[in-house]
């Protein structure tokens with residue numbers, strides 16, 4: 129049993145465009161969404177072996193996230209975050225994940241607005 133914190137794989141500030149929002153005007157346009165993902169997993173095997181097969185390939189995950197987001201039409205950022213957390217947890221090596229989805233400029237006077245969710249295999 130590990131008694132130290134889990135290792136992390138981080139995808140930072142992935143900027144994509146999609147239909148998202150509850151307002152009528154938001155259903156007719158694409159908006160920027162800024163996505164951050166942290167995967168919590170034991171990376172010690174890959175650290176030792178230097179083999180991609182011993183870890184979670186962040187390129188592949190990033191491609192899957194991008195494909196989903198760019199074709200999506202969620203109403204809420206919460207719903208998008210939930211779907212992306214589900215994608216992260218499809219790899220059994222991911223113990224838990226943190227996903228944030230922000231809409232830059234969606235809220236007047238705020239640089240960005242969004243949610244962060246934490247989901248675990250349990």
Ligand SMILES: Nc1nc2c(c(=O)[nH]1)N=C([C@H](O)[C@H](O)COP(=O)(O)OP(=O)(O)OP(=O)(O)O)CN2
Nearest residue numbers: 148149150151154203204205206231234235236243
């Ligand atoms: N918890 C959440 N709250 C809101 C979400 C969401 O996804 N999760 N989404 C929205 C809207 O889709 C949008 O992002 C903001 O809407 P609104 O505040 O109405 O902004 P508008 O630009 O239309 O209006 P202003 O005149 O600029 O205020 C809302 N909340």
